[in-house]
Amino acid sequence: MALKLDGFEGSGTFAHGIHPPDRKAFSKDAAIRVMPTPDKVVLSLHQNIGGPCEPLVKPRQTVSWGETIGKGTSFVSTTLHASVPGVVQRLMRVTLANGRHMDTLPIKAQGEIPSGQALWDEIFGGDWPTTGMDDHDPAQISRDINAAGLVGLGGAAFPTHVKIMPSDKKPIHTLIVNGCECEPYLTSDYRLMIEAPAPIVSGALLAGRSLGAKRIVIGVEDNKMPAVEALKTAAAGTGIQIAVLRTKYPQGSEKHLIQAVINRQVPLGGLPSDVGVAISNVGTMAAVARAVIHNKPLTHRVISVTGGGIVNPSNVLAPIGVSFGALIDFCGGLRPDAARMVAGGPMMGFAFTNPDTPVTKGTSGLTVMNRDEVAAGEETVCVRCGKCVDVCPMRLVPTKIAMASRHQDIALSRRYNIMACFECGSCAYTCPAHIPLVQLIRAGKARVAAADRG
Structure with a gap:
């Protein structure tokens, strides 16, 4: 080094x-x-960490490219704009790639950009x-x-x-x-x-x-x-x-x-x-x-x-x-x-x-x-090799965090500093037991966050 x-x-x-x-x-x-303008876009009302935005447009309304169609609901939030010109469709709920179910504004493309x-x-x-x-x-x-x-x-x-x-x-x-x-x-x-x-x-x-x-x-x-x-x-x-x-x-x-x-x-x-x-x-x-x-x-x-x-x-x-x-x-x-x-x-x-x-x-x-x-190999039991600890850039003990999460032990997850993990995946990459460490930790962080919200 x-x-x-x-x-x-x-x-x-x-x-x-x-x-x-x-x-x-x-x-x-x-x-x-x-990319050419697609026939349709589907714009999530929650595009950021923090609060979602509320729609400013209604179904069948015509919008222009770049027009503001959503307004942030909190300080840690932001506005949303039409990425294509067209006609707003009925609000619908969609599952995003991260698994979260979000309200979206579909726009049927119409017009030129x-x-x-x-x-x-x-x-x-x-x-x-x-x-x-x-x-x-x-x-x-x-x-x-x-x-x-x-x-x-x-x-x-x-x-x-x-x-x-x-x-x-x-x-x-x-x-x-x-x-x-x-x-x-x-x-x-x-x-x-x-x-x-x-x-x-x-x-x-x-x-x-x-x-x-x-x-x-x-x-x-x-x-x-x-x-x-x-x-x-x-x-x-x-x-x-x-x-x-x-x-x-x-x-x-x-x-x-x-x-x-x-x-x-x-x-x-x-x-x-x-x-x-x-x-x-x-x-x-x-x-x-x-x-x-x-x-x-x-x-x-x-x-x-x-x-x-x-x-x-x-x-x-x-x-x-x-x-x-x-x-x-x-x-x-x-x-x-x-x-x-x-x-x-x-x-x-x-x-x-x-x-x-x-x-x-x-x-x-x-x-x-x-x-x-x-x-990928089949998941087996942790062999306590310590490889996940050796590679963790945050100096955490990923297996302990993951096991606390698997047992839904929120207090123990906090004790092991679960919220300090930023889910880089280094631990899962190096784990010889193929334990889904990141997925377990993500689930545990969601539980801790839910508990903090009361």
């Missing part, structure tokens, strides 16, 4: 973690393709300023982000305006932009960094202005050097630093990214703001630039459609609310040996079976694995 990362306080890596095969070759060289290169240019093209950020009021930047319906596009889907907000109570000295994309298979952030680095840099400068951060760093793993070079060129003269980090899973975890870059330890149960740091994803930064500079909402995002079960693995600019089945069709369909669909990547994603399931703002990828990729 290197003692120090050149130009930074951190070592460029962190203790524990794993090195799974990255399997990014499926789609890393596939330039982002623009830019397509192909014109849509790409509308969202990511044009000039993106790197000067004059002091002319923007910090509080207004946060309000613009809120109005645009932005959430973290790395997968967590935390409302961005809450993160990128001036605070006297917890002043932020460093903004770290996460370009690690350590999840196997996924390449949407990688391609965005290569093909649209300018709005990422512009958005990072705006976010830093809102936060009052004196330092902005973009962290990228060293298996993505073309992205590093693209960002360095776009950021030249801005003062933004590019930290090239060692490839390791889960390097993209915010606490471990902070440790790797500036050697600050976020306390157990704490937040990055406790050590004066804010973290946001590269895709989110591009959306921030569009929201603030062009006053445009989040309606589309880049999604990796990848894996051995896809005919033409691709990175796709697609509207929020499109079905996973439509994405699969756009990428040539399924191969005969396709065996499992995962929303996201195989480490932290959610396996699902219904191709009509809609994409949400937090959907970074669709991984379709073939039979060979999903081959």
